[in-house]
Amino acid sequence: MRLGKYEIGRTLGEGNFGKVKYATNVETGKGFAVKILEREKILQLKITEQIKREIRTLKLLKHPNVVRLYEVLASKTKIYMVLEYVKGGELFDKIAMNGRLKEREGLMLFQQLVDGVSYCHDKGVFHRDLKPENVLVDARGNIKISDFGLSALPQHLRDDGLLHTTCGSPNYVAPEVLANRGYDGATADIWSCGVILYVILTGCLPFDDRNLAVLYQKIFKGDVMIPKWLSPGAQHMMRRILDPNPKTRITAAEIKEDKWFKQGYSPAAPEEDDDDGLLDMHDLDEAFSFSEAEQVRDGKAPAFINAFQLIGMSSSLDLSGFFEKEDASERKIRFTSNYSAKELLEKIEDIVTQMGFHVLNKNGKLKVVQSRKDLKGPGSLCIMTEVFELNPSLYVVELRKSSGDIALYRQLCTKLANDLGVSRSQPLLTSIAC
Template structure:
């Protein structure tokens, strides 16, 4: 049986149409879903080709992440059909192609159009971060436009999951769009590198060129790390200020997504449904559209079974039909899968911000840490906060931290500008305390630092990481994360550390 025959045998619920594109690992075809009549795109990936290209991990990662995400500006994954020879990935059909081609066609976009596209990109990227996903390869080629020029973010093959207390180090992405800390080989939390890439995208939309471009890669990287770019004279003052705040080489000083939302240039003509942070996936799973549910039940599906499958994210014929009908219903309004998510939003400056902030906290999934800080700058200050917050300059904070570690006889190893691995041996602390004034062997001399990765055999040794990151404008958060060792000893160390910093 030839390839077409194989595909039709396994894709009984679809009528295959023309080929939209052919790549090294397979092809993409347009198809019609027979139960609903809606168009989809089907990526046909050949297992042998994927294996030969060593891209199995990328494919698995993209599928896993797309199954987590449900957002109007992120490509929708409807189902995955696996066979011994091929993988069929059924996604939303996006008609108008890449943002890159659209920019090339128009030369550069009018400021209002560029802003509208950027607002949608930020809405999708923020949703990813809220659901602990960082894209890591944002660029105009990975932003598609539908028939109404609405954004669909695609290609999550280089994405990764954000985990509490863990930082990424993989250098990936396209050279022209990659953040300085990534090309420098530094550790990064994740969201900040997506913000940099968004800055390059908005520059490309407004200017029709890339801010950083050079045929020589070392020269290109020097321009990126040195923030060497020019702003054309046709840009408005607001756009110029916005770009300058996005393309900041130091990730600690770079604007965050909550700050992007507050910027006057971004707020202009802001659609109602983007004016508040999107609901997370868990909230969406608990919502069902009764009209769509009724239509799918009429197709012959059991109501209880369908509702259970939707809540547990089970992929079957009923759930595929449900989401195809749902997406078609709300495609015109661009809402977050239901009018209930936008009916209270009459304008960004008229929102009940306290209620919105409280709702956002309640909707967060278990294990969620907001690396980007508060969702809205004007939300009510919380009584409790994670870690230590300071308004001092990052260098001053790190200096004080190192002094405190030195006094406590903590061994440390720098693994980033604002990140270090630490090791505390209480017995070492006791021995050095006897010799009053003795300088720690490990402080300030990286050549003599004991690598914390190789010192976990002693039962009473505590290993932990210290990380400083930005939470909001002029404010930084210091986080201590235990890696291993006795929990109570770690707590004892934290108390002593706070005392050294004169927190209490």
Template sequence: MEKYEVGRMIGQGNFAKVYHARNLKTGQNVAIKVCNKEMIMRVGMKEQMKREISVMHLVRHPNIVEFYDVMASKTKIYFAMEYVKGGELFNKVSRGKLREDMARKYFQQLIEAVNHCHKRGVYHRDLKLENLLLDENGDLKVSDFGLSALLESKKKDGLLHTTCGTPAYVAPEVIRQKGYDGAMADIWSCGIILYVLLAGYLPFNDKNLMEMYKKIAKAEFKFPQWFRSDAKRLIYRILDPDPRTRITINNIMQNSWFQKGPMSVKDHEDYAMKPYCFNAFDIISLTSGFDLSGLFEKDMSERQHARFATKKPPSIVVSKLEEIAQLDGRFKVKKQNGIVRLEGNETGINEQLSIDTEIFEVSSSVYIVEVNKIVGDMLEYRNFWNQLLKPSLNEIVWVWQEYE
């Protein structure tokens, strides 16, 4: 903790206290979360703590609270993270419903953050207004991944089984305790958040918890009269009690109501590539000996991603991906939010094959490139990877760190 000057306490939970602090070298304001080691061990939260550290490393996004560093003493564990001084979105909504354009902006940013998590096999499982913060620019930041789960947490049936979350935001399939898809459960919670932003109150709310659960199970709720028809239709599709027919994130992002306004997906498609900077924690974790995700991730084959270092600038990486798409002939190239997506034109066995590539800047001459299969048939992806994608990328690779 010698690198930080710790100031006032800004938050407190059951197992941790959060302080405002300043990086003595850079002057940057940060938040320091201080956890008691003995208490964590006593209540059996050791594995949860490992998972939270691993998750915070995996999810780097402009709309997610950034994780900077983890430190430890004999009695304490310290997390240094982004200081978000705008407070909880809950406080803003507690004063009344938001204008539709403002609600849409926050919902767009929420969906982009959640989509980023799901692409990396991370499910938040406690999305609610209290866990959405606002920065000084009024942009949304998702926080508190303490209850999150990873793809590898799924059982043999492909589902998660731990019942968790906040009652008013929890999906009906979670309540039923028969296993659930973490992505679809998160989508339900996003629908609750959108409803609250537009209405100013929760769609399911009852002093009797069992009565509220009955309403959630049947999706029994009403819209206030000021809701527009297109917003209603979207919320109906999100708050579908059957996760098998509930709208997916990809379809939410294609929805006409969602695409309105300055933050629309159409606008993002023309954004230039913007490499992100890795911090020291990211660089250390690139080596297998320090990869915290390895503390509990058992089957890396499900992650379907690869990572390599290159000394070629981002423009060369993008050009190589465009060349690969042209050689194969099945893909169109989309560039948005610093990600290059190869999106299949033809539907395979399950869905159109889509592959995302993201570029991170380590220094002025070294870049890290992550390649992730987003959707599509695994066999189709492996054939494409082995026959064209990997051999072509080898021309620009400095060193591979690959998970196949």
């Protein structure tokens, strides 16, 4: 298959939005990775702005430790992103296959990670989903930060100068991101770098639990067990980064001045802007200019997609099961709220009673029951409701359907989420837009 001057070859990877294939420039023989996005899927998922944001972000970044975007092409049915080809694969796979790295090798990778991340911050780009799966290692052992699909730019800051979209992967997300009161993107990224450093040097996660509510409590406390066999410098660095208080957490500039970090450190120089005009922003808008007729098919608008669904589609460690429907049968749904546990239980009881349900309160758990003999079919519903505390200002409400009418269950869940959901005035589903 030919795409302009590129000859498309084998498939390197496949996701929900399309495929990544290896391509060769027939004029130079140089290899590239081409991300092929299906326009129809982009329309269906309503993620046009999301993809354009990733492209605009990568357009800004030209650094040895960041994956480079060279060109964007479009056809009637597909969008093609021509990216730097990184032969070595993910850092995650390197650690999974070989276990923890020696401290010297791990320090070198960490130095490159901090170099790349701090460069992004200098450009006003906050990654917000740093993890070993999004860090590639080339054939020479150098890292390349990738996947800027959840990144944010200065224009995404609110009036308080902070970001407010909760996104990232559970084991790597900073506590202030979960607190839902706004966060500094640079500080949150540094926390994620600290988790990656811990994984590199120990081969395991600093915060982990199968129960996500328990996992988040561990993250809020920042209580991490640092192995004593690590050097004092490495231990000190981990403690400074994995500080749950973002105001006292070490910054990128301070990391670069640290004695342990500076061992053999040779800062990478950003690449010169050799923009040849291939990625014109007007052309980008044209590539994504779908007509109104295309956007509405069969009388139905494209499905809405939010941040947590997007993470769930692109990551094996995702937040989707924690904040929204957890399985195909929709038997369990969770959402966050800023009401206290006592307020939540009282308000849930008031709401479901007004809707005609019966409520049984036992040991802080509510059993919601309704029998509707006037309706055809089973016409009954039985739900268990439980509240978990993440921190003093953030709680999780979990609804579990034991039996009954699915439509009735959805109606009740929607009502509770809208009335009690995150930040009181905000809906359950958080838009990907910051």
